[in-house]
Amino acid sequence: MIAETVFNQGFEVEGGDFVRGGEASCRILEILKELAFPPSIVRRAGIAAYEAEMNIVMYADDGGLELTVTPDRIVIVVADRGQGIPDIELAMRDGYSTATDEIREMGFGAGMGLPNIKKNSDEMKISSTLGEGTRVEIVIKANHGEVRCEDSRPCAES
Amino acid sequence: MRLSQIADALELEMCTTNCSLDCEVTGCYVSDILSDVMANSKEGYLWITIHIHPNIAAVSEFLALGGVIVVNGRRPQPETLEKANEHKIPIFTTKLSAYEVAGRLYGSGLRCQKEC
Numbered sequence: 324m325i326a327e328t329v330f331n332q333g334f335e336v337e338g339g340d341f342v343r344g345g346e347a348s349c350r351i352l353e354i355l356k357e358l359a360f361p362p363s364i365v366r367r368a369g370i371a372a373y374e375a376e377m378n379i380v381m382y383a384d385d386g387g388l389e390l391t392v393t394p395d396r397i398v399i400v401v402a403d404r405g406q407g408i409p410d411i412e413l414a415m416r417d418g419y420s421t422a423t424d425e426i427r428e429m430g431f432g433a434g435m436g437l438p439n440i441k442k443n444s445d446e447m448k449i450s451s452t453l454g455e456g457t458r459v460e461i462v463i464k465a466n467h468g469e470v471r472c473e474d475s476r477p478c479a480e481s
Numbered sequence: 482m483r484l485s486q487i488a489d490a491l492e493l494e495m496c497t498t499n500c501s502l503d504c505e506v507t508g509c510y511v512s513d514i515l516s517d518v519m520a521n522s523k524e525g526y527l528w529i530t531i532h533i534h535p536n537i538a539a540v541s542e543f544l545a546l547g548g549v550i551v552v553n554g555r556r557p558q559p560e561t562l563e564k565a566n567e568h569k570i571p572i573f574t575t576k577l578s579a580y581e582v583a584g585r586l587y588g589s590g591l592r593c594q595k596e597c
Contacts, residue, residue: 342560345539349568352543362524362545369543370519377515377536430532435516442520 330392344380348372367443375401399461408451493573500571508593538564
C-alpha cells in the first residue's frame with residue numbers, strides 16, 4: 324500500500340475470457356471518473372489498463388489489476404500467472420508480437436499493446452519470470468506540475 | 482455533423498437500443514486493429530470495423546467514441562450489444578464495405594477534428 328492512499332481496489336482477470344476481458348479496466352475508468360480526475364488523465368489510465376488487462380486475457384492463465392490512487396498519482400499494478408516474457412526489450416518493440424492467429428483475428432496481437440501502455444503512462448516498469456508470470460506497474464501523474472486542490476482550482480506543486 | 486444525419490444518409494441499421502443519436506460526430510477512424518484504434522481515435526469519432534465481439538464496446542467506452550459502424554453486413558454478437566447498451570454506445574451495421582462507408586462520410590463533408 325502506497326502512503327497517502329485515497330483509494331485502493333483489486334480486480335481479478337481470467338485468462339482466455341474475451342467476453343469479460345476489459346471489465347476490470349472499465350471499472351477503473353468509472354472509478355477515476357467518480358474521483359473527478361480530468362478526462363485526459365482518465366483516458367490515458369483507461370487505455371493503459373485495458374491494454375494490460377487484455378495481455379492477461381491473451382497470454383496468461385489468470386491475474387489481476389490493482390488500482391491505487393494517491394493525491395498526485397494513479398498507480399495500476401498488473402500481475403499475471405502465466406508463461407512470462409522471454410525478452411522484454413523485444414516485447415516492447417512496436418509491432419513485435421507472439422499472438423496466435425486466433426488472437427489476431429479478433430484485432431489484437433499487433434504488437435502495439437505494450438508500446439501503447441508506455442505512451443499513456445508517465446512511468447512504466449515491467450518484470451517477468453519465465454514460466455511464472457509478468458508484472459507491469461503503470462504510473463500516471465495526476466498533475467503535471469499542478470496538484471488538485473479540494474476546491475478543484477489548480478495550485479502550484481509544493 | 483450529427484450522428485442521426487449520418488445514420489439517415491448512409492441508411493445504417495441501428496443494432497443497439499437505448500442510445501441517443503443526438504450527438505456531434507467529431508471524426509472517423511477505420512481499423513480492425515484494436516490497439517491502433519486506441520492509439521489514434523479521438524473522443525466523438527465514429528469507428529468503422531468488421532469486428533463484432535464485445536471488445537468493440539469496451540474500446541468505444543474507453544475512448545468515448547461517438548459510435549461504431551460494423552461493415553460488410555456483419556452483425557454484432559449479443560454480448561457485444563449487451564455491453565454497448567449498458568454503456569449507451571450506438572452500434573450500427575451496414576452491407577456497405579469499410580471503403581464505401583469511409584468514402585461516403587468524407588464525401589458528405591465529415592472531417593477529423595485534428596489530422597488523423
